[in-house]
Amino acid sequence: DAGVIQSPRHEVTEMGQEVTLRCKPISGHNSLFWYRQTMMRGLELLIYFNNNVPIDDSGMPEDRFSAKMPNASFSTLKIQPSEPRDSAVYFCASSLLAGGDEQFFGPGTRLTVL
């Protein structure tokens, strides 16, 4: 299995631009997570899907952030408009079961907003 796939691996954009991050979970996994990691705030859960349905989006920082999971094999995290404080590494993870189960992380997308 290829593991969790994320694209792009690196993204550099200018303030105000729209950014779309993509994730393909491990086949057969029912839960998908989007995290943001910074030195200051550590690893933060942004949103959690189970069977393609958003279960908890309380970690989404503001309306500029949105996430979708149109099917079991694809999810996007969009930031519009982007701001310099959004610069971070964004991880997508998936797990086989809902709830407390091992999460498999993708390689991450390093986002830099100038």
Next chain:
Amino acid sequence: QKEVEQNSGPLSVPEGAIASLNCTYSDRGSQSFFWYRQYSGKSPELIMFIYSNGDKEDGRFTAQLNKASQYVSLLIRDSQPSDSATYLCAPYNFNKFYFGSGTKLNVKP
């Protein structure tokens, strides 16, 4: 108060020694506790998890849980330079996933 508290380190231990990583959590309803290892520039990967009070051993790793004290720890025996990484404590409580900021471990040859 943060949901998960970990000493950021770095914790430095000589090769072959026991490394002890500690974590306290605030959500008393937490049901299971995960330890992830993250190498610099890489993504987190699961080391082990524990559900019940007491000790759980997996090779050189031992997780210890005390729910009354809201405390969980990870012991690494016979530490190796390859264990040098950041260790993240992650309690879970019914659709609530928390991650600590991690403790950076340096194992010196």
